[in-house]
Amino acid sequence: MFAIMEPLFTEIGKYGKLLWWSGISLRDFSTYYDNTIRRMKFIGIQSLPIVLLTGAFMGMVESVQVLYSLQNRAPLYLVGSVVTESIILELGPVLTALILAGRVGASIAAELGTMRVTEQIDALEVMAFNPVAYLVVPVLIAGVIMTPVLTIFADVIGILSGCIISILTVDLSTAEFLKGARRFFVPWDLTYGIIKSAVFGFFIPANAAYVGFFTKGGAEGVGKATTRSVVISSVMILILDYLMAQFLLKAGW
Amino acid sequence: MIQIENICKSFNTHFVLNQLSLMVNQGETLVIIGKSGSGKSVLLKLIIGLLKPETGSILIEGKNIVKAGFRDLQDMRRNFGFVFQSSALFDSMTVSENINLALRKHFKWPEQKICERTTECLNFVNLEGLQEKLPSELSGGMRKRVGVARAIAGYPQYILFDEPTTGLDPETAENINQLILKLKRELEVTSVVVTHDMHSAFTVGDRIALLHKGKIDIEGEPAVIKKSYHPEIKKFLSGYTLLK
Numbered sequence A: 001m002f003a004i005m006e007p008l009f010t011e012i013g014k015y016g017k018l019l020w021w022s023g024i025s026l027r028d029f030s031t032y033y034d035n036t037i038r039r040m041k042f043i044g045i046q047s048l049p050i051v052l053l054t055g056a057f058m059g060m061v062e063s064v065q066v067l068y069s070l071q072n073r074a075p076l077y078l079v080g081s082v083v084t085e086s087i088i089l090e091l092g093p094v095l096t097a098l099i100l101a102g103r104v105g106a107s108i109a110a111e112l113g114t115m116r117v118t119e120q121i122d123a124l125e126v127m128a129f130n131p132v133a134y135l136v137v138p139v140l141i142a143g144v145i146m147t148p149v150l151t152i153f154a155d156v157i158g159i160l161s162g163c164i165i166s167i168l169t170v171d172l173s174t175a176e177f178l179k180g181a182r183r184f185f186v187p188w189d190l191t192y193g194i195i196k197s198a199v200f201g202f203f204i205p206a207n208a209a210y211v212g213f214f215t216k217g218g219a220e221g222v223g224k225a226t227t228r229s230v231v232i233s234s235v236m237i238l239i240l241d242y243l244m245a246q247f248l249l250k251a252g253w
Numbered sequence B: 001m002i003q004i005e006n007i008c009k010s011f012n013t014h015f016v017l018n019q020l021s022l023m024v025n026q027g028e029t030l031v032i033i034g035k036s037g038s039g040k041s042v043l044l045k046l047i048i049g050l051l052k053p054e055t056g057s058i059l060i061e062g063k064n065i066v067k068a069g070f071r072d073l074q075d076m077r078r079n080f081g082f083v084f085q086s087s088a089l090f091d092s093m094t095v096s097e098n099i100n101l102a103l104r105k106h107f108k109w110p111e112q113k114i115c116e117r118t119t120e121c122l123n124f125v126n127l128e129g130l131q132e133k134l135p136s137e138l139s140g141g142m143r144k145r146v147g148v149a150r151a152i153a154g155y156p157q158y159i160l161f162d163e164p165t166t167g168l169d170p171e172t173a174e175n176i177n178q179l180i181l182k183l184k185r186e187l188e189v190t191s192v193v194v195t196h197d198m199h200s201a202f203t204v205g206d207r208i209a210l211l212h213k214g215k216i217d218i219e220g221e222p223a224v225i226k227k228s229y230h231p232e233i234k235k236f237l238s239g240y241t242l243l244k
């Protein structure tokens, strides 16, 4: 049993070391400052269109399906409650994270992987640079800060488009939708959604940086690293989503 | 001075270097020759601390780089330039950014001075005016020379070359050889050149060492190596004399 698990433990050990090293490298401010700004632009601004698109469709689908379920069974203004709650708690953070795992995670893994196999990371090291501070810390900081920001954008546009669809399809008024939205809302839900997205926002670039930083085996290795980064992050998002719902959601209530 | 003493390095169960010892004197150019896969790149990476040996020590001016902590390692590396076989230029940066990245970090210089030093280094390798080009826009020989410019930018005392002429046409290779000689002549650097190009070895080397089966089998001045009866050396030399 242990023999089978051993490679896994070695990997987790390496991952842990990289994170530990990143933590220590936070002191190396001048090395990561510029790159952090650049990464924030990349993760934040350039991901905004796809995140907004996702958010809009998420809100539209959600409201159509909720209205379908409520029809002739419960007051329709409740659509406001269900759409808002489900977007803030679940859909906004998770869909945004999955999109970013594909878009941002893959590109970070490919970039670092290429730098590894073409010896650019070695080049940084021999120039007495701390490659972790230069390459890994910026994506971690940018991820933790920008993912919640993007999630809030997705939430807002999702709820807005859910509202518009309700108005257009079942003659609900904005006031009624908002009444529903306020009905079960507690601020903790929003806090929880943001904490959740920050956690995702840490692990997406962390996974990508980890597989990229330790890439082996040329162009093929880079391809594998990219795929691995997306798979690991996606699975991790689902698992963390469950764990946080189970252990964190009630804790703050 | 670089003193390598009883170095062992293996990957998994595969021994690459076995009890290897070697000395690089101040101001000389030492050439290490050896077949592909004999561990030449590994040896260079050990010298600069990118890899750690299982046993043995590597003393740089008396300080053991094998045992150096993070800060010491950084300080020791600032004395080194490393020219990678694949050039390893940062492909998202321009030529001048490649050259002055380390300058910006390690020297608290005004922009003007950084620019001047960048130009100076580019001129040294005869690549005037290429500051704003991207590495992908350059030929292999030009990238090699940018690699050299980047390596010398921080005024290193030691420069390590990993197969500087491999994969280049004879004329470009000769350019690089002349550049290595010029570095020694004008900047008085100590160099270690790893290669399997015998012409290059005889052109730039003050001493030549053969890396064979994980050890330095024979070392000496070019004239000595030329007369050697070592079977590996003879293989290298037969290719060389055929070319002549």
Ligand SMILES: Nc1ncnc2c1ncn2[C@@H]1O[C@H](COP(=O)(O)OP(=O)(O)O)[C@@H](O)[C@H]1O
Pocket (backbone or CB within 6 Å): B011, B016, B034, B035, B036, B037, B038, B039, B040, B041, B042, B043
């Ligand atoms: N990071 C590594 N992991 C595993 N094996 C390696 C690694 N680096 C080098 N090797 C092995 O060490 C041996 C020597 O490699 P190298 O020093 O690159 O040879 P060369 O003399 O051609 O430069 C090769 O057999 C290579 O497979």
Ligand SMILES: [Mg+2]
Pocket (backbone or CB within 6 Å): B040, B041, B042, B085, B162, B163
């Ligand atoms: Mg090599």
